[in-house]
Amino acid sequence: MNGEWRLTHTVASQRCDLGAVKKQLEWAGSIPAVVPGDVHLDLMREGLISDPFFGLNADHCRWMEQKDWWYVRLFSVPEELKGKNMYLVFDGLDCFAEVYLNDELIGASENMFVPLEIDVTRKVVLNGENELIVKLGSPIFSAPIPAELPEYVGGNDLHATYTRKAAMSYSWDIAPRLLTIGIWKNVTLTAYESARINDVHIRTAAIETNKAELIVSATIEKLESRCVSTDVKLDFASYSTSKRVTLEQQYTMVEWKLAIDDVRLWWPNGLGNQHLYDWKVSLEQNSKAIDTRDGRYGVRKIELLQEPRNDGGRSFYFKINDQPIFMKGLNWSPADALFARMNDRRYHELLSLLKDAHVNMLRCCGVGIYEDDAFYDYCDEMGILVWQDFMFSGSVWPQEKGFVDNVKREITHHVMRLRSRTCLALWCGDNEVDGWEYKNRQKLHPYANTLNKKVIPDILRELDPERIYRPSCAGSYDFDAEPNSDKEGDFHSYVHGHHFTANGQYDVRPSFVSETGYISCPDEETLRLFLSPEFLWPTANEQWHFHASDTMRRTLFTRANHYRIKALHDAVKAHYNTDATSLEDFIEKTQQIQADCYKAYIEHFREMDCCGGILLWNVADCWPQISDSIISYPCRPKKAYYAVKEAFGKIGNYKKPS
Numbered sequence: 001m002n003g004e005w006r007l008t009h010t011v012a013s014q015r016c017d018l019g020a021v022k023k024q025l026e027w028a029g030s031i032p033a034v035v036p037g038d039v040h041l042d043l044m045r046e047g048l049i050s051d052p053f054f055g056l057n058a059d060h061c062r063w064m065e066q067k068d069w070w071y072v073r074l075f076s077v078p079e080e081l082k083g084k085n086m087y088l089v090f091d092g093l094d095c096f097a098e099v100y101l102n103d104e105l106i107g108a109s110e111n112m113f114v115p116l117e118i119d120v121t122r123k124v125v126l127n128g129e130n131e132l133i134v135k136l137g138s139p140i141f142s143a144p145i146p147a148e149l150p151e152y153v154g155g156n157d158l159h160a161t162y163t164r165k166a167a168m169s170y171s172w173d174i175a176p177r178l179l180t181i182g183i184w185k186n187v188t189l190t191a192y193e194s195a196r197i198n199d200v201h202i203r204t205a206a207i208e209t210n211k212a213e214l215i216v217s218a219t220i221e222k223l224e225s226r227c228v229s230t231d232v233k234l235d236f237a238s239y240s241t242s243k244r245v246t247l248e249q250q251y252t253m254v255e256w257k258l259a260i261d262d263v264r265l266w267w268p269n270g271l272g273n274q275h276l277y278d279w280k281v282s283l284e285q286n287s288k289a290i291d292t293r294d295g296r297y298g299v300r301k302i303e304l305l306q307e308p309r310n311d312g313g314r315s316f317y318f319k320i321n322d323q324p325i326f327m328k329g330l331n332w333s334p335a336d337a338l339f340a341r342m343n344d345r346r347y348h349e350l351l352s353l354l355k356d357a358h359v360n361m362l363r364c365c366g367v368g369i370y371e372d373d374a375f376y377d378y379c380d381e382m383g384i385l386v387w388q389d390f391m392f393s394g395s396v397w398p399q400e401k402g403f404v405d406n407v408k409r410e411i412t413h414h415v416m417r418l419r420s421r422t423c424l425a426l427w428c429g430d431n432e433v434d435g436w437e438y439k440n441r442q443k444l445h446p447y448a449n450t451l452n453k454k455v456i457p458d459i460l461r462e463l464d465p466e467r468i469y470r471p472s473c474a475g476s477y478d479f480d481a482e483p484n485s486d487k488e489g490d491f492h493s494y495v496h497g498h499h500f501t502a503n504g505q506y507d508v509r510p511s512f513v514s515e516t517g518y519i520s521c522p523d524e525e526t527l528r529l530f531l532s533p534e535f536l537w538p539t540a541n542e543q544w545h546f547h548a549s550d551t552m553r554r555t556l557f558t559r560a561n562h563y564r565i566k567a568l569h570d571a572v573k574a575h576y577n578t579d580a581t582s583l584e585d586f587i588e589k590t591q592q593i594q595a596d597c598y599k600a601y602i603e604h605f606r607e608m609d610c611c612g613g614i615l616l617w618n619v620a621d622c623w624p625q626i627s628d629s630i631i632s633y634p635c636r637p638k639k640a641y642y643a644v645k646e647a648f649g650k651i652g653n654y655k656k657p658s
Contacts, residue, residue: 001187007033007042009067012138018103025072038182038340039069053623054530055543058176058551065179071134077124084191085223086124090116092185095165096137102130111164113370113391113410139163139179154442155395164406167393168367173549175337175622184340194228195247196221196291200281202420204299212263212299217255218281222247231284237277265321266298266422268360269383270653276380298422304468306477309610313487314477316511317612317655324655327613328648329361331515334368337622344374349635350620355382358648363387363514363615366431370414379423386423389473390456392430396437399450411459419464426468429456434472435483446479473514490514497567499574500597509610516601517617517628519564520594521587526632530624537583539565548626564626595643602647609656
């Protein structure tokens with residue numbers, strides 16, 4: 001169901017006659033659209049908008065977030081699907097979606113992070129054409145903001161607070177104001193016979209010397225009212241086994257315990273091989289496979305130790321296969337602000353650069369999206385552990401039933417989707433919500449955050465109980481303590497605009513640095529991607545500020561965001577005792593300062609016996625901009641990349657003994 005659709009828009013929140021919309025889609029009021037995709041990409045392709053990444057063009061796309069958008073396509077049911085149980089599956093709808101099949105409303109969704117599956121067995125026309133229409137409501141006018149806000153709710157943008165979309169799309173210090181809209185992931189018409197595999201979960205129960213015990217569980221879903229008998233077959237490496245099962249209830253779990261002799265362990269990058277065992281679960285009837293799931297799994301053990309420190313604090317370090325490892329890593333945020341444009345090639349290109357730079361951990365920050373399977377595939381293969389935030393950042397979130405139910409579906413889906421991933425090191429409830437939003441901005445105790453203290457951990461206790469869980473990043477061991485403490489938990493710290501050793505940066509003794517960074521200017525080729533020639537130099541102009549986290553010009557952040565360009569000049573003065581004299585000089589000096597900073601931070605915190613790792617901010621930009629990244633958009637390494645590569649390569653892989 002991927003490929004070419006038709007696209008149009010109507011006035012937001014207005015009750016539209018479906019017939020009128022269909023006429024608009026059929027005639028001059030519609031344009032070709034590509035699925036998976038985004039309406040911005042479609043309008044660019046047709047020459048109807050200019051590239052929103054250039055100059056101030058993102059401002060001229062604001063009208064798009066105030067419209068309802070409609071996709072349509074015709075399809076016929078393939079002969080091989082007829083007579084089976086058929087499902088229409090949208091892997092991602094961004095965001096307020098209604099789905100119509102042959103003029104009937106058959107499904108709806110209000111979460112860009114959750115697939116929508118619709119049983120269409122009795123709804124499709126088997127012999128003839130079917131008309132499929134998807135409405136995506138305006139992310140502004142569809143947001144379910146109540147007339148009376150709870151006192152505790154707060155955030156940079158209430159539309160973001162009440163909508164399950166990527167927070168960064170509403171404007172962030174790393175992203176433009178560009179509200180994505182579209183059928184942004186795959187659409188498929190799938191068919192099953194009497195049953196299907198709903199889920200496969202693989203976990204390591206024990207590792208002793210050269211042996212490992214694994215538990216594999218498969219959940220089988222019965223799709224017919226009658227009892228169904230089936231064979232469930234497991235192939236894991238050279239092991240093969242099968243169980244005969246009678247399906248009486250809707251869901252039946254089948255479990256195997258495997259003893260693996262001469263086990264080959266999976267190790268993080270730089271510490272050994274990343275051995276992955278092939279596996280496949282098959283559902284068979286009359287010796288014929290009616291459904292299969294397959295993948296690869298690495299056997300490894302991971303622990304997070306938070307033990308008393310000699311100075312009264314607590315440690316924070318990881319053991320992999322019983323070895324204390326110093327985490328050498330960065331923070332990952334989406335590599336394209338138009339998420340649908342990301343693909344396997346770009347994931348591989350970026351992650352290969354990180355593997356070559358000796359990175360062994362990435363933190364997927366809660367400002368963005370849950371990345372595609374390809375991202376986790378490559379992390380499994382390359383030995384890069386993933387600290388996975390849930391997608392909450394920049395708000396004190398609603399805790400009413402409707403919102404929480406939506407969140408529960410999201411958390412459940414992604415926990416089940418990712419829990420068998422070898423690279424998945426830990427779950428984290430959010431990005432900076434406990435400290436920055438609850439404690440500092442709203443003056444609330446972090447215990448009041450029931451999303452990361454109850455809703456999420458309750459789901460994890462049921463679905464992934466052995467995985468490490470951190471409620472918030474940064475976060476302390478004790479919720480009564482300072483959430484961003486250098487004595488326990490993980491720690492964030494920045495000194496933009498000063499010498500990188502200033503403001504006590506070298507006086508702290510963190511147990512784990514989960515964010516620190518220093519801004520720089522990208523190369524001239526990148527600058528020309530977003531600056532008109534007349535605005536290249538000097539920097540005191542709106543285009544520079546716009547691409548330095550100022551696309552919203554919010555009063556709350558005006559001082560901080562305009563400060564980014566000033567901070568670059570102040571940094572040059574602090575390190576060279578004089579300002580830059582030309583664009584070339586500015587690029588050279590700011591990139592050299594960032595490179596020296598990251599090298600120094602890596603070496604400094606590595607020498608501390610209390611520190612268990614450093615995750616620099618961040619890997620790559622999502623659009624051409626001024627930032628702390630080591631790779632500018634779309635994939636141009638800065639000097640800092642090579643400095644990080646050299647520094648991570650020189651320091652040891654193991655944590656210093658306390």
